[in-house]
Amino acid sequence: MARDLTTAKKFLPLGIHLFLFLLMAAVPLWAQPYFVILLNTILMYVILTLSWAIFSGPTRYISLASAAFFGIGVYTMAILGQRFPLPLVIGFGGAFSFILALFMGFLTLRLKGMYFIIFTFGTSELIRHLILWLEANFTGTVGRWVVMVDYSVVYYVLLVIFLLALLTAFAIARSKFGLALKGIGEYEEAALHIGINVTTLKTITFATSAFFMGAAGAIMATRWSYIDPAIAFNPLFSFMPVLMAIFGGIGNPYGPVLGAALFALLEEVLTTRFPYYYMLLFGMILIAVILFLPSGLLGLVKRKSKQPE
Amino acid sequence: MQLLLGKGITKQFGGLTALYNIDFHINEGEIVGLIGPNGAGKTTLFNILSGAYPLSAGTTWFKGENISRLKPNEICRRGIARTFQLIKLFGNMTVYENVLLASLFGASESVSAEEAGRHALEWLDFVGISAAAAAPAADLTLANQKRLEVARGLATRPELMLLDELMAGLNPAEVAEAMKLVTRIRDRGITIFMIEHVMKAIMDISDRIIVLHFGTKIAEGTPKEIAAHPKVIEVYLGV
Numbered sequence: 001m002a003r004d005l006t007t008a009k010k011f012l013p014l015g016i017h018l019f020l021f022l023l024m025a026a027v028p029l030w031a032q033p034y035f036v037i038l039l040n041t042i043l044m045y046v047i048l049t050l051s052w053a054i055f056s057g058p059t060r061y062i063s064l065a066s067a068a069f070f071g072i073g074v075y076t077m078a079i080l081g082q083r084f085p086l087p088l089v090i091g092f093g094g095a096f097s098f099i100l101a102l103f104m105g106f107l108t109l110r111l112k113g114m115y116f117i118i119f120t121f122g123t124s125e126l127i128r129h130l131i132l133w134l135e136a137n138f139t140g141t142v143g144r145w146v147v148m149v150d151y152s153v154v155y156y157v158l159l160v161i162f163l164l165a166l167l168t169a170f171a172i173a174r175s176k177f178g179l180a181l182k183g184i185g186e187y188e189e190a191a192l193h194i195g196i197n198v199t200t201l202k203t204i205t206f207a208t209s210a211f212f213m214g215a216a217g218a219i220m221a222t223r224w225s226y227i228d229p230a231i232a233f234n235p236l237f238s239f240m241p242v243l244m245a246i247f248g249g250i251g252n253p254y255g256p257v258l259g260a261a262l263f264a265l266l267e268e269v270l271t272t273r274f275p276y277y278y279m280l281l282f283g284m285i286l287i288a289v290i291l292f293l294p295s296g297l298l299g300l301v302k303r304k305s306k307q308p309e
Numbered sequence: 310m311q312l313l314l315g316k317g318i319t320k321q322f323g324g325l326t327a328l329y330n331i332d333f334h335i336n337e338g339e340i341v342g343l344i345g346p347n348g349a350g351k352t353t354l355f356n357i358l359s360g361a362y363p364l365s366a367g368t369t370w371f372k373g374e375n376i377s378r379l380k381p382n383e384i385c386r387r388g389i390a391r392t393f394q395l396i397k398l399f400g401n402m403t404v405y406e407n408v409l410l411a412s413l414f415g416a417s418e419s420v421s422a423e424e425a426g427r428h429a430l431e432w433l434d435f436v437g438i439s440a441a442a443a444a445p446a447a448d449l450t451l452a453n454q455k456r457l458e459v460a461r462g463l464a465t466r467p468e469l470m471l472l473d474e475l476m477a478g479l480n481p482a483e484v485a486e487a488m489k490l491v492t493r494i495r496d497r498g499i500t501i502f503m504i505e506h507v508m509k510a511i512m513d514i515s516d517r518i519i520v521l522h523f524g525t526k527i528a529e530g531t532p533k534e535i536a537a538h539p540k541v542i543e544v545y546l547g548v
Contacts, residue, residue, distance in 0.1 A: 005405035005443045176413045176422065179402075183410050186399035193359060193397075194465050195385040195415035 006179075011170065011252075024159060028152040036155050037223075042264040043158040044220050045244060049260035050165050050253060051212035052241035054172060055205045057250045058181035061112075064121035064238040065104060067128075069097040069210040071233035073217025075131065078227055081147040090157065090218045097214025098207045100127075105203035112188075121238065128233035135229070143228030146221045157219045165212040169253040172205070181205060247289055249296025258297055312337045312469055312500050313358070313389075317367035320353055320524075327353045328524045330367070335469065340491065340501045342511040342532075345521035346544060351504045352394055354521070355471050358502075359391045360384040371469070386417050390462035391471035394504070396454050400447035404457055407446050408433055408464045415465020432460040436490060452483045459490065463499070470494060472503040476510050488514055512536065520544070 028036050048066055056063050073093035080089050108119045135141050172178045180201055183191040192198045221227055241260070248259015266285065270278040293299055313335040320328040328350045335341050343351050356362040358369060360381035368377050376384055399407050408429040413420065420428070433439040436456040441449060446457060455475055462470055472491070476484045488510050495501055505511040511518065512532040520528040520541050528538045535541055 005403055006409075176410075176425075179406060179410055180414060182402060183399050186401055187397045189361070190393070190397040190399065190461075191410070192381045193361070193385055193391055194411040194461060195382050196410070197382050 012254075017166075021159075021163060025156070028155055033151060037151050038265075038268055040151065040154050040158055040220075040223065041268070042261055043155070043162055044216055045240060045264040046257055046260040047158065047162050047165055047212055047216040048237060049241040049244040049248070049256040050162070050169055051209040051216075053245045053250055053253070053256040054165070054169050054212075055181075055202075055209040056242075057245070057256070058173075058178065058185050059202060059205070060185040061109070061202070062117045062242060063206070064117055064235075064242070065101075065124045065210075066213055066241050067233045067235055067237035068104075068124035069101060069213035070217035070220075070237045071124075071128065071131075071229070072097045072100055073214035073219075074221040074227055074232035075144075076214070077218040077221035078144040078146045078232075081222070086149065086153075086157075090161075090215050093218025094211040094215035097210040097217070101207035101210030102203055105206045106199075109199060109202045109206065121235075124233065124235070124238055128229045131233070132229040143226055143231075146225055146227055148225055149219075149222035151223070154219055154223055158216065161212055161215050161219070166253060166257070168208065168212070172208075173252060177201060177205075243286065245296075247286070247296055249293075249298025251295065251298055255296050255298040262297070310337045311335070312372060313502070314370040315358075315367065316369075318354070318357060318364060318369065319366040320350075320357060320362060321365045326524055328357070328521075331521075331524075331526050333519055333526065333529070335500060335502050337468075337500055338495070338498070339516045340495050340503070340514055342515035342518040343502065343504045343521065344506070344508075344511060344518060344535075348523075349521040350524040351521055352473060353524075355391060355473055355504065358384075358471060359389060382414075385415050385465050385467075388417070388466070388468040389471065390415070390465045390467035390469070392455070392458040392462055392473055392475060394473040394477070396451075396458055398446040398454060398457060398461075401445055403443055404433065404438060404446050404449065405429060405442040407457055408460050411461045411464035415467075417466075429464055432463045435463070435493075436460040452479055452486075455479070455487070456490070459494070463494065467499060469500045469502060472501060472505075474504050474506060476505060476507045484510055 027039060048070065052063065052066055055061065076093035076096050077089055080092060084092070104123055108116060108123065111119050180191065180196045183196065184198055184202065188198060217232070224231060244260040244263045245256045247263050248257065249255030267282065270281050274281060311334045315331060315333050318328055318331040319326070331354070343354065345351055353362065357364055360379050360383065364377050368375060370376065371387055371389060374387070376387065399410070409425055412425040412429045430439060430442070433442055436459055438449070438453050438456050438460065441453065446454065449457060459472070459475070475491070476487050479487060484507055491501060491503065491514055515532055518530065518532055518535045519526060520535060522544045527540045527544065528535060530538065
C-alpha cells in the first residue's frame with residue numbers, strides 16, 4: 001500500500017529484461033560485423049548516459065566530467081593492456097575512475113548549479129592537458145597504441161558493463177539512498193537537516209557512476225587501436241550523455257537508455273545517409289525534442305499510456 | 310535537567326556581529342519561546358544550533374555532549390530537529406515520501422523500511438495530514454505545508470524540536486490549531502524551542518521566553534515577567 005504513496009517509478013517485469021538481454025547476447029551469432037560495431041558505439045553511449053544519470057538524474061547536479069572518467073579508462077587500457085588480462089584491465093579502468101571521482105567529488109560537490117557544471121568541465125579539460133603534458137615531457141609520445149580485441153568480444157564486454165550499470169541504477173533507484181538522492185535534488189539543505197549525510201552520499205554515487213564510464217573507456221580503447229588525449233578525453237563524451245539523457249528523459253533508468261540508443265542510431269543514420277546535412281538535421285531534431293518533449297521520449301510514452309483513461 | 314546549553318555564543322558575518330556572547334539553556338520538557346525584533350538574530354541562533362552555520366566563538370552542548378562542531382546531519386541524528394522560516398520541503402515528492410525520508414535517515418540507529426514507513430504514517434496522522442499522503446508536497450496549503458515540515462522533523466525522532474515561525478502567515482483559526490499541535494508535541498515528551506512573532510501564541514504556551522535584540526540577550530523569564538520587563542517594552546514599543 002505504501003508504494004502508492006510514493007513517486008517511485010514502476011519497472012518492467014524481470015522476465016522482459018532477461019529476454020531482451022538474451023536477444024542482445026545472440027546478436028553477434030547472426031549479424032553482420034558492421035551491425036555489431038554499430039551496436040558497440042550505441043552501447044558505449046548507453047553506458048555513458050545511464051551512468052551519468054545515476055548521479056545527475058536525481059540530484060540535478062549536471063556533471064560535465066564524463067570525458068575525464070572515460071578517458072582515464074582509455075589510458076588505463078593503453079598503458080596496462082599488454083601487461084594484464086583484459087577483464088582485470090577493465091576493472092582497473094573502472095577503479096581508477098572511481099578513485100578520481102571520489103577525489104573530484106570532495107573538491108567539487110560543495111559547488112552548486114552553474115559553478116559545479118563549469119568546475120567539472122574545467123577539471124576534465126585540466127586532466128586532458130595534464131596527460132598531454134606528461135606524455136610529451138616524460139614519455140616523449142603524443143599517442144599510444146592499444147592492444148586489439150575482436151569486435152564481438154568488445155560487444156560482450158560492453159553488454160556486461162551495461163547490465164551491471166543497469167542493475168546498479170535499479171538498485172539505487174529502489175533503495176532509500178535513491179530517495180535520498182532525489183531529496184538532495186529537491187532541496188539539499190532540507191535533506192541535510194533530516195540526517196542525510198549529503199556529502200558522502202553524493203560523492204559515493206558520483207564515483208559509482210564514474211566506475212562504469214571508466215570501464216567503458218577501457219574496452220572502447222581497444223577498438224581504436226591508436227589513442228591520444230584528444231581522442232580519449234574528447235569533450236563530446238561529456239556533452240553527449242547530457243543531451244542523450246535529456247532526449248530520453250531523466251525520470252528513471254529507461255529514459256537515458258532509450259535516449260542514448262535512439263540518439264546514437266540517429267547520428268549513424270544521418271551521417272551515412274545525409275553526410276552533408278547531418279549536423280543541420282541533427283540540430284533540428286534536438287531542438288524539436290527539447291521544445292516539444294520537455295520530459296524527453298519517456299514523457300511521450302507516459303502521455304500515450306495515460307490517454308485511454 | 311538541562312537538555313541544551315549554550316555558552317558565549319557569538320556569530321560574525323564578516324564585520325557584522327549577528328550574535329554576541331549569548332548564554333542560555335533549555336530544560337527537558339519545556340516550551341521555550343525566542344522572540345525579538347526583525348534582525349535580532351533569532352534564526353541565526355537556530356542555524357547555529359542545527360549546525361547550518363559554524364560558530365565564531367562559544368560552545369553548545371546537547372545532553373552534555375559538545376555539538377558545536379557537528380554538521381547538520383550529525384546534529385539531527387543526535388536528536389535535534391528543526392523547521393524552517395521559509396518552508397523547505399521536497400516539493401515534487403509526495404507528502405509521505407517527505408516524512409519517510411526523515412524517518413529513514415534521521416534516527417541515530419538504522420531502521421527497516423517497513424518500520425520507517427509505519428513511523429512516517431503515524432506522524433502524518435499526528436499532525437493531521439494523512440489524507441494528503443499521496444499528494445505532491447508542493448500542492449498543500451501553507452498551513453498544511455507547515456504541518457508537513459513539523460511531521461518531517463518529528464519523524465527524525467528528536468528530543469528537541471526547533472520551530473522557526475511556525476505560525477507566520479496563518480489565519481487565527483490555523484494559529485489556534487498550531488498552538489494545540491505544539492503542546493501535543495510537548496506532551497509526547499519532546500522539548501520545544503520556538504521562534505514566534507504571534508505574541509498571543511508565545512505568551513500562552515511558553516514556559517519561559519528568551520528575548521534577543523541586536524544579537525544580544527536582553528531578557529529571559531516567564532511570559533509574565535517578560536511582558537512586564539522594562540527593556541522588552543522599550544525594544545518593542547520604543548518608549
